[in-house]
Amino acid sequence: MNAMSKISSAIAIAAMMATTAMPMLTAPAQAATLSGGFDVGPGGFQGNFNPLAATSGFTWLSVYFEPLVTYDEKLQKVVGLLASSYEVSADQLTYTFKLADAKWHDGKPFTAKDAKFTMGLAQNAKTGSVLAARLTAVSSVEAVDHKTLVIKLSAPSSSLMDTLTKVMMLPEHALSQIAPDQLAKNTWWSTTPIGTGPFKFTRYVTDQYVEMAANSDYRGGKPALEKVINRYFANPAAAIAALRAGEIQFTYVDSNDLGAFKNNKDFRIIEGDSFVVNYLGFNHDSPIWKDARVRQAVMYAINRDAIIQSLYGGAAKTANCAYVSEQVVPKNIEPYAYNPEKAKQLLKEAGWDQINGNKPITLLTYYTTPLAANVMAAVQAMLGQAGINVTPRAVDTPTYNSIVLNPTPDTSQFQMVYAGLQNGPDAGSINVGLNEKQIPPAGPNVARVRMPDLTKALDAALGETDAAKRDARYQEVCKVMNKDLPWGTLWVANRYGVASAKLKDFVWTPAPGGGPYQAHPEKWSIAE
Amino acid sequence: MLQYSLRRLLIGAGMLLALSMLIFVMLRLTPGDPIDAYIDPNVPMSPSDLVELRDTLGLDAPLPVQYLAWLQQAVMGNLGYSIKRPDQPVLSLVFSRIGPTVLLMGSAIVISIIAGIASGMISAVRRNSVVDLSFSLFAVTGISSPPFLSALVGLYLFSVYFDWLPSGGMLTPGRDFSIADLLHHLILPAALLAVAQTALIMRYMRSSMLEVLNQDYVRTARAKGVYEFWVITKHALRNALLPVVTLIGSTIGLAIGGAIFIESVFNWPGMGLLMVDAVENRDYPVIMGSTLVIGACVIFVNILTDLAYAVIDPRIKVG
Numbered sequence: 001m002n003a004m005s006k007i008s009s010a011i012a013i014a015a016m017m018a019t020t021a022m023p024m025l026t027a028p029a030q031a032a033t034l035s036g037g038f039d040v041g042p043g044g045f046q047g048n049f050n051p052l053a054a055t056s057g058f059t060w061l062s063v064y065f066e067p068l069v070t071y072d073e074k075l076q077k078v079v080g081l082l083a084s085s086y087e088v089s090a091d092q093l094t095y096t097f098k099l100a101d102a103k104w105h106d107g108k109p110f111t112a113k114d115a116k117f118t119m120g121l122a123q124n125a126k127t128g129s130v131l132a133a134r135l136t137a138v139s140s141v142e143a144v145d146h147k148t149l150v151i152k153l154s155a156p157s158s159s160l161m162d163t164l165t166k167v168m169m170l171p172e173h174a175l176s177q178i179a180p181d182q183l184a185k186n187t188w189w190s191t192t193p194i195g196t197g198p199f200k201f202t203r204y205v206t207d208q209y210v211e212m213a214a215n216s217d218y219r220g221g222k223p224a225l226e227k228v229i230n231r232y233f234a235n236p237a238a239a240i241a242a243l244r245a246g247e248i249q250f251t252y253v254d255s256n257d258l259g260a261f262k263n264n265k266d267f268r269i270i271e272g273d274s275f276v277v278n279y280l281g282f283n284h285d286s287p288i289w290k291d292a293r294v295r296q297a298v299m300y301a302i303n304r305d306a307i308i309q310s311l312y313g314g315a316a317k318t319a320n321c322a323y324v325s326e327q328v329v330p331k332n333i334e335p336y337a338y339n340p341e342k343a344k345q346l347l348k349e350a351g352w353d354q355i356n357g358n359k360p361i362t363l364l365t366y367y368t369t370p371l372a373a374n375v376m377a378a379v380q381a382m383l384g385q386a387g388i389n390v391t392p393r394a395v396d397t398p399t400y401n402s403i404v405l406n407p408t409p410d411t412s413q414f415q416m417v418y419a420g421l422q423n424g425p426d427a428g429s430i431n432v433g434l435n436e437k438q439i440p441p442a443g444p445n446v447a448r449v450r451m452p453d454l455t456k457a458l459d460a461a462l463g464e465t466d467a468a469k470r471d472a473r474y475q476e477v478c479k480v481m482n483k484d485l486p487w488g489t490l491w492v493a494n495r496y497g498v499a500s501a502k503l504k505d506f507v508w509t510p511a512p513g514g515g516p517y518q519a520h521p522e523k524w525s526i527a528e
Numbered sequence: 529m530l531q532y533s534l535r536r537l538l539i540g541a542g543m544l545l546a547l548s549m550l551i552f553v554m555l556r557l558t559p560g561d562p563i564d565a566y567i568d569p570n571v572p573m574s575p576s577d578l579v580e581l582r583d584t585l586g587l588d589a590p591l592p593v594q595y596l597a598w599l600q601q602a603v604m605g606n607l608g609y610s611i612k613r614p615d616q617p618v619l620s621l622v623f624s625r626i627g628p629t630v631l632l633m634g635s636a637i638v639i640s641i642i643a644g645i646a647s648g649m650i651s652a653v654r655r656n657s658v659v660d661l662s663f664s665l666f667a668v669t670g671i672s673s674p675p676f677l678s679a680l681v682g683l684y685l686f687s688v689y690f691d692w693l694p695s696g697g698m699l700t701p702g703r704d705f706s707i708a709d710l711l712h713h714l715i716l717p718a719a720l721l722a723v724a725q726t727a728l729i730m731r732y733m734r735s736s737m738l739e740v741l742n743q744d745y746v747r748t749a750r751a752k753g754v755y756e757f758w759v760i761t762k763h764a765l766r767n768a769l770l771p772v773v774t775l776i777g778s779t780i781g782l783a784i785g786g787a788i789f790i791e792s793v794f795n796w797p798g799m800g801l802l803m804v805d806a807v808e809n810r811d812y813p814v815i816m817g818s819t820l821v822i823g824a825c826v827i828f829v830n831i832l833t834d835l836a837y838a839v840i841d842p843r844i845k846v847g
Contacts (some may be wrong), residue, residue: 033702035701035702042568042570047612047613048612048613049615050614050615053614055566055567055568055571055573056568056571125579125580125581126580128580128581128584128614130573130577130578132577132580133577134577181584184614184615185609185614185615186615187615187616188615189615190613190615190616205699205701206616206621206624206797207795207797207801207802207805208697208698208699208701208795208797209697209701209702211701211702227702229701229702231697231701232795233696233795234792234793234795234801234804234805235792237680238683238695238696238793238794238795241683241684241687241688241695241696242687242695242696244688245687245688245691245694245695246691247694247695276570366569395559396560396808397560397564397565397567397568397569398559398560398561398562398564398565398808398809398810399558399559399560399564400560400564400569401560401564401565401567401569402559402560402561402564403559405564405567419569420569420570421569421570421572422570422571422572429571429572430572431572432572432573433572444567444569444572444573446569512570512571513568513571
């Protein structure tokens with residue numbers, strides 16, 4: 001054996017030894033610690049610790065902060081959390097909350113003064129609060145005694161309770177010394193925050209993970225887990241790799257990535273309503289969509305059932321208005337079943353050749369997932385067969401917003417959008433996307449829908465103070481939408497999370513913005 | 529020399545100023561601003577909810593005013609606060625990321641130099657053998673694989689399939705810092721980042737070595753009865769290394785580009801991940817700050833290199 005052979009052999013042996021040693025380096029799993037990608041996917045907001053600035057990320061925030069009220073696990077009704085009970089006056093103008101016996105993580109008691117202080121921060125836009133505009137109906141907030149908070153409104157608001165689910169209570173004794181306009185910049189949020197929730201903040205390793213420890217004084221009982229860790233991932237694919245490698249026990253998963261987890265006894269797939277209706281938004285500023293028959297033709301030309309079956313694996317419900325929930329969808333509305341011949345006929349009657357003919361129509365979207373690309377391709381092919389020539393264009397969210405929210409937009413850049421909007425649990429959520437008063441810059445009615453009947457129906461539903469009549473009002477909204485087609489509504493898809501089979505009593509649902517909802521993190525546990 | 533150094537430093541400062549202006553203008557030409565990035569189209573929210581935020585960020589002011597306000601603060605050493613992470617100053621955010629990137633890139637460069645030179649040398653000595661063919665196949669694959677592809681394949685193989693190494697991050701969450709843990713997380717991203725560069729160095733080393741092995745002085749050394757090992761390592765290797773050293777210097781840029789992909793795939797908390805995230809969120813202060821710091825580093829290194837030439841080679845005069 002000459003010298004070079006020796007070198008070659010030495011390298012080969014070293015490589016083999018290193019390879020064999022690698023599994024020994026793999027860290028053993030820590031008991032009673034749950035690691036998850038809690039901020040992965042559309043409901044997440046990595047890097048945000050300030051609930052006042054949160055547009056999403058509530059799944060994680062509610063592990064250590066708590067609101068007065070929250071949604072139940074099925075997102076069907078609002079229930080008390082830090083408020084043990086609440087009453088609403090007959091005129092819907094006074095809300096009285098009785099507060100639970102809770103303590104901040106530093107041991108001080110949570111009182112109505114803290115709740116009043118928090119409401120003040122949430123109402124003050126200078127704090128960077130994204131809730132201020134939604135709380136304009138609140139005229140006063142009073143701490144009647146330590147355990148009673150009264151909120152008075154200047155006018156009834158059917159969305160107040162929904163908004164209050166997002167107002168996480170904050171400690172007055174820790175934050176009152178900070179000027180409101182400096183609050184968002186304060187390091188308290190990511191270094192020493194305290195809440196009233198089942199877990200206490202312990203550390204944040206910049207853009208890597210956030211760690212929480214059990215709050216043994218939690219009023220709901222000592223948490224079963226010792227630690228909960230929220231790992232950050234640059235994309236869902238990285239989180240899936242970590243889940244499959246056993247480094248984390250939970251993450252959001254795109255529907256087209258579910259294949260690896262189906263029929264796998266090591267994992268549990270959690271399925272839930274996305275509460276987001278996907279639609280093709282006709283830009284009503286563009287003359288090509290003026291004729292209702294053209295909009296109808298779009299609906300008849302797209303085989304939504306086929307797309308749901310082939311691309312969503314059947315896990316979506318066809319939407320014939322903004323809603324799919326039975327209680328707000330009236331019977332006998334037009335189902336717009338796939339009928340390409342009827343689509344062609346309607347286009348012919350409307351004179352499509354003169355209106356636009358074969359000229360390309362930009363179909364703009366901010367969805368950049370492979371699934372969305374396939375949906376856009378299918379829609380393009382189906383509309384093409386009917387004689388409508390659309391060109392999909394996927395851009396990132398800031399670019400999309402800069403185009404569609406521009407008060408004086410270039411109509412040619414987005415004659416049509418493929419988008420989504422939250423349609424529940426509060427049915428009034430869709431108002432901003434359809435009400436004439438919400439056309440940019442006032443709001444996000446990006447399709448510039450100017451339909452007096454629809455605006456009237458939405459206003460009536462939002463102003464309805466009688467909860468028993470509210471569903472009927474939203475049925476009217478659905479009916480008008482189904483007839484006038486401000487959007488070409490497509491479907492409401494399910495979304496998914498995947499958890500390790502070792503997790504017990506773990507509650508998660510793909511709520512818009514991540515919730516909040518009653519997840520009971522204190523009950524989560526992990527089998528050894 | 530001192531005069532030359534000062535002149536170069538002044539030119540460098542001017543270049544930084546020009547760079548900051550260029551980035552500032554390019555950012556404003558990019559569609560969408562931080563407010564547009566903040567709005568999730570799926571939730572009921574509009575720009576009118578964020579009027580106060582726009583005011584606070586000064587996004588309504590004319591562009592020259594915005595730029596001068598930023599420059600004034602930057603000169604004082606204040607690069608502002610991140611928009612996405614308003615509780616974190618840009619300067620500390622950027623400095624906290626330089627270390628991880630230098631560690632990742634440095635490790636990758638060391639791996640590629642050692643592996644590239646060793647494999648190139650072996651290939652040349654064992655020309656047309658199975659070993660040579662295998663290394664050449666690796667080189668072709670390595671050069672033609674884009675970093676994001678090799679990163680994903682590596683991630684699947686070593687983290688998911690074999691379950692040998694962590695799938696991402698720099699340290700095990702919830703555990704105290706240890707060098708072993710850091711190395712455990714570093715091996716895979718550094719090795720994958722090194723793939724393309726190793727392949728390139730290997731190819732250069734192989735051809736350079738083959739050329740040298742045919743030189744007269746190598747034949748003479750063999751004729752004198754010098755051991756083959758010493759002929760290769762002492763006589764041939766030194767001369768074959770010259771073009772490879774030049775190549776290594778010029779491929780560091782390749783490592784910076786690759787680091788951006790690798791950091792994104794492995795969630796490595798370095799400058800690449802920070803910049804990708806900042807661009808996605810139109811986080812202007814972070815983009816400006818990190819570009820400025822990277823620019824300053826590059827300019828400084830260039831000045832040092834020029835000065836080093838003069839020191840190493842007396843024929844080069846500066847001043």
